[in-house]
Amino acid sequence: MTKHVRWGILSTAQIAQDELLPAFRDATNAKVVAIASTNDKVKHIASKFDIPKIYGSYDELLEDSGIDAVYIPLPNSLHSQWVKRAAEKGKHILCEKPAVLNTREAEEVIETCKKNNVMFMEAFMYQFHPQHQRVKEILISGEIGEVNIMKVSLSFYLENQNENIRMRQELGGGSLYDVGCYCIHSIRNILNTEPNRIFASQQKDVKGQVDMSVVCFMELDNGMTAVFDAAMDRAQIDYYEIIGTKGSIRVPKAFIPQMYNGEAQIIVNTTDGAYREEKVLGHQYILEVEYFSQCVLNGEISRSMMEDTIENVKVIEACFKSIEKETFIDI
Structure with a gap:
């Protein structure tokens, strides 16, 4: 058994x-x-x-x-x-x-x-879909050259807002906590670096309780930059794009490929005119459950996986501070 x-x-x-x-x-x-x-x-x-x-x-x-x-x-x-x-x-x-x-x-x-x-x-279930490991392999290969910037967009339209806990500040509601955390995590995870300076802005709901959308600009430790927008008041968007000196990688089903039966797509364009699409299949929730369960069975988990929670929330806090102060914040 x-x-x-x-x-x-x-x-x-x-x-x-x-x-x-x-x-x-x-x-x-x-x-x-x-x-x-x-x-x-x-x-x-x-x-x-x-x-x-x-x-x-x-x-x-x-x-x-x-x-x-x-x-x-x-x-x-x-x-x-x-x-x-x-x-x-x-x-x-x-x-x-x-x-x-x-x-x-x-x-x-x-x-x-x-x-x-x-x-x-x-x-953060998205990270277990194999499309992201494939993106990292392409980056390491040098196919798109030296990476300059990563752009991330994740949004959806929140129905029945009066009844949803995402609209309650005291319960940790708002777009930054709900979907912005994915944007931040993906930048840190895919580029294997940390933000050191950020600037963020927000739009609140009509009652002024929670952020309905957040836009953030990041300067990263390795010299790259990143931009993300996260929202719960607009059409569903779910992608990231990485642009380098010789080309770009676009991932249009970055966070919720389960809507497409687990099939994701990686689009690579290079400055010499080359273009290709790669399809990657994976069921990220099953892979997440199996990964953590195997850690329990083996009696070990990466300490970095645990400490990662601290690093991600540091950036979320910096975003809120930047919004409040209306200025760049060092992390």
Whole structure:
């Protein structure tokens, strides 16, 4: 019998229903054995995904010694609290992004996880799609020359705004936390560098509660520059582009290729007139679940993966500070 990690799910969040529970079901080394919620839908969800145990509270689930790891898709403002409580109960943790809202929370989360010898990963699922590794290979090959700039756009139109937690500041709402965190992470991840100076601006909703869109310019440690825009008040856009001295790479399905059954596309143009399209297939949520589950089974995870949460939220904080001060901010 294949060894697998026994998972518990905290809440019936839509992301869990739409993406993660199907991924757990299809993963080769993971099995969901419990779900916790006071929501009336929990029995239906447990039946649909063949989850044997239902708990009426998150604490009850965390007390279950038959659970190795938990997935936390709660509102952003609750992530830090429940990551620490899960860690204190000896559970490994996969937490939805953004796992924390500031650097202080990030440092507390990582310290608690290390102290209790549990693994923690922020669920930036996009990075597990093989298209991004292929992009890195093309960059290393020198095909597009010396890289000058990376541009990232990620947006969607938020329906039923009055009823959505993304519109509530106290729950960690807003476009920067919701989709801007992906833009920041992808720049850092793909270019393998850190921003050292940024300038950001925002547009708020009509009530002035949360940012509906954010635009940011970054100067990076390796001399490159990057620009991103993130929004939840416009048509869906989902891409990044990297431009070098000899050509460019465009990735038009960068973050949500599951909308195309996992098929992504890489477009390469070079200054000598060459053009090609590469198709890359992958199911990033399944790959994410299998990666973290294998880390649990092996008893090890890259420390850089844990520390990455701190580095990403530092940039988010700098964006908010730049917006407030209306000036460039050093990181």
